[in-house]
Amino acid sequence: MKIFSGKQIYDADKFTIEKQQITSEQLMERAAIQIFNWIHSRLQGAQIKIHLFCGIGNNGGDGLVLARHLNEHGYNIDVHIVNYSDSRSEDFLINLDRLKEKGIWPNFLNEDATFPAIAQEDVVVDAIFGIGLNRAPDDWVQNLIVHLNNSQAFILAIDMPSGVFMQDMVPSSEGAIRANYVLTFQVPKLAFFLPQTGVFVEQWEILDIGLDWEFLQGMETDYELIGKNEVLAMYRPREKYSHKGTYGHALIVGGSYGKIGAVTLACKGSLLVGSGLVTAFVPKCGYLPLQSSFPEAMVLTDSAEEKISNIDFSISPNVIGMGVGIGTHPTTAQALSNFLDNNTIPLVLDADALNILSETPGLLDKMPAQSVLTPHPKELERLLGKWENDFDKLRKVKEFSQKYDCIVVIKGAHTITVYGNRGYVNTSGNPGMATGGSGDVLTGIITGLRAQGYSALHAAIFGVYLHGRAADIAVGETGFQALIASSILDHIGKSYLDLFKVVEPEDAKEEKGK
Ligand SMILES: NC(=O)C1=CN([C@@H]2O[C@H](COP(=O)(O)OP(=O)(O)OC[C@H]3O[C@@H](n4cnc5c(N)ncnc54)[C@H](OP(=O)(O)O)[C@@H]3O)[C@@H](O)[C@H]2O)[C@@H](O)CC1
Numbered sequence: 168m169k170i171f172s173g174k175q176i177y178d179a180d181k182f183t184i185e186k187q188q189i190t191s192e193q194l195m196e197r198a199a200i201q202i203f204n205w206i207h208s209r210l211q212g213a214q215i216k217i218h219l220f221c222g223i224g225n226n227g228g229d230g231l232v233l234a235r236h237l238n239e240h241g242y243n244i245d246v247h248i249v250n251y252s253d254s255r256s257e258d259f260l261i262n263l264d265r266l267k268e269k270g271i272w273p274n275f276l277n278e279d280a281t282f283p284a285i286a287q288e289d290v291v292v293d294a295i296f297g298i299g300l301n302r303a304p305d306d307w308v309q310n311l312i313v314h315l316n317n318s319q320a321f322i323l324a325i326d327m328p329s330g331v332f333m334q335d336m337v338p339s340s341e342g343a344i345r346a347n348y349v350l351t352f353q354v355p356k357l358a359f360f361l362p363q364t365g366v367f368v369e370q371w372e373i374l375d376i377g378l379d380w381e382f383l384q385g386m387e388t389d390y391e392l393i394g395k396n397e398v399l400a401m402y403r404p405r406e407k408y409s410h411k412g413t414y415g416h417a418l419i420v421g422g423s424y425g426k427i428g429a430v431t432l433a434c435k436g437s438l439l440v441g442s443g444l445v446t447a448f449v450p451k452c453g454y455l456p457l458q459s460s461f462p463e464a465m466v467l468t469d470s471a472e473e474k475i476s477n478i479d480f481s482i483s484p485n486v487i488g489m490g491v492g493i494g495t496h497p498t499t500a501q502a503l504s505n506f507l508d509n510n511t512i513p514l515v516l517d518a519d520a521l522n523i524l525s526e527t528p529g530l531l532d533k534m535p536a537q538s539v540l541t542p543h544p545k546e547l548e549r550l551l552g553k554w555e556n557d558f559d560k561l562r563k564v565k566e567f568s569q570k571y572d573c574i575v576v577i578k579g580a581h582t583i584t585v586y587g588n589r590g591y592v593n594t595s596g597n598p599g600m601a602t603g604g605s606g607d608v609l610t611g612i613i614t615g616l617r618a619q620g621y622s623a624l625h626a627a628i629f630g631v632y633l634h635g636r637a638a639d640i641a642v643g644e645t646g647f648q649a650l651i652a653s654s655i656l657d658h659i660g661k662s663y664l665d666l667f668k669v670v671e672p673e674d675a676k677e678e679k680g681k
Pocket residue numbers: 176177179180194195198222223224225226227228229251252254256295296297298299300301302303304305325326327352353376378
């Protein structure tokens with residue numbers, strides 16, 4: 168699913184209005200009725216106090232239309248206008264008049280206003296700012312936001328949590344609504360998926376307001392949300408007359424004394440996603456543990472006992488996963504540098520291989536084109552230097568990706584795979600994955616997919632999805648705390664099977680807001 172910028176959404180709005188020959192005010196009515204239906208189907212007329220906080224633009228206009236419908240259905244509402252500017256939108260004004268015609272006079276909140284008391288059991292509808300936010304809210308509006316957040320009431324935000332920008336950082340951690348639920352129009356918004364702004368969105372759901380589908384489909388976007396439908400299109404079926412040679416040979420290079428398990432995890436990941444063969448290249452101390460714990464893998468050893476000192480092998484793998492458990496000993500760094508001088512085999516680079524690349528000048532230039540890098544936040548910082556915020560981080564990663572023609576997998580709660588100017592935002596995974604070794608499994612998965620002939624970009628996007636989905640299935644058996652990297656491995660098979668599972672309507676509901 169594409170993730171659009173604010174400007175693209177306004178363009179789609181305009182196009183839809185012209186094509187469907189409707190007014191903007193009719194589109195607002197349509198959007199707000201969707202919100203009303205969502206609330207009405209859940210509350211069924213319950214007399215809970217609903218406070219609607221409406222700005223003076225179209226997000227506020229949505230709030231006013233919603234207020235009118237709630238009133239017509241007998242709900243117990245209070246409408247507050249957050250009067251942060253004199254430039255009220257036309258559709259806001261039309262709907263303000265309609266509300267007044269119904270005998271509802273909103274409470275106008277200005278700079279010196281006393282904020283209304285809100286009980287914990289009330290519901291707050293946040294319609295202060297939507298996608299039009301373009302500067303930090305005034306201090307008094309920020310104080311109101313703090314007041315609403317502190318109320319402990321359930322907060323339902325329309326389109327965006329107020330104070331969260333479409334493509335910029337929230338000015339302060341207190342400056343935006345912490346929404347329990349966001350009902351967002353038509354398309355997901357990038358800010359929902361970044362660590363610094365995603366915290367303002369506990370759950371979200373898309374409401375289809377009928378923006379022109381063809382127009383949306385035809386628009387190129389910088390970001391895409393990756394779920395089952397997107398990866399299904401990448402899936403490569405197993406052929407009947409195939410053999411193990413058909414599915415490639417993955418080589419995992421890594422390990423050092425005390426960190427041989429990382430290589431075992433990566434080797435298992437490669438084979439479990441379907442690579443035909445997997446070989447490990449490890450220091451001598453890794454030979455026995457690998458051979459005895461994972462008989463399906465072949466093992467080659469370095470001449471050194473405890474660390475990689477010379478990456479030299481006589482096999483012909485079609486991809487190498489490099490770096491898990493490898494350490495940053497100067498001998499190993501030199502071995503990596505020497506290896507890169509002559510290597511043309513595609514690479515997946517992780518962990519200390521990335522740290523060595525960051526620390527050794529000129530090494531990044533030696534990466535073959537389309538290498539896949541899988542840094543966690545600290546490793547990414549070593550590669551890029553510090554960033555100002557998550558949006559700045561994405562800009563820097565895109566520059567890096569273009570400079571070195573590589574794919575960067577920014578690991579996190581919503582892992583984002585970046586190639587060139589595009590980012591692919593993953594939707595699978597859970598906090599149970601914050602456990603040692605889960606990244607090693609991912610390296611193996613991506614390497615194993617690449618071995619089978621997936622392009623570097625598809626191997627990264629698909630691999631990240633499968634990895635997270637396996638953990639999502641596993642967590643049903645283990646819970647978050649007891650999920651370990653091996654649990655992810657144990658469920659890779661089910662995550663493949665899940666791709667083809669027909670979703671029942673009830674399940675479909677549960678998948679929303681992930
Ligand atoms: N296709 C769709 O998705 C549909 C969307 N719809 C709804 O429209 C919403 C977008 O509405 P919107 O463009 O009027 O912007 P909104 O967020 O209400 O802000 C209002 C104005 O405030 C201003 N302003 C900005 N920052 C400020 C600040 N810090 N302090 C003070 N003022 C500030 C700025 O105006 P400016 O002052 O810059 O001229 C801005 O224009 C969208 O989120 C959705 O709810 C539906 O109705 C129909 C279909």
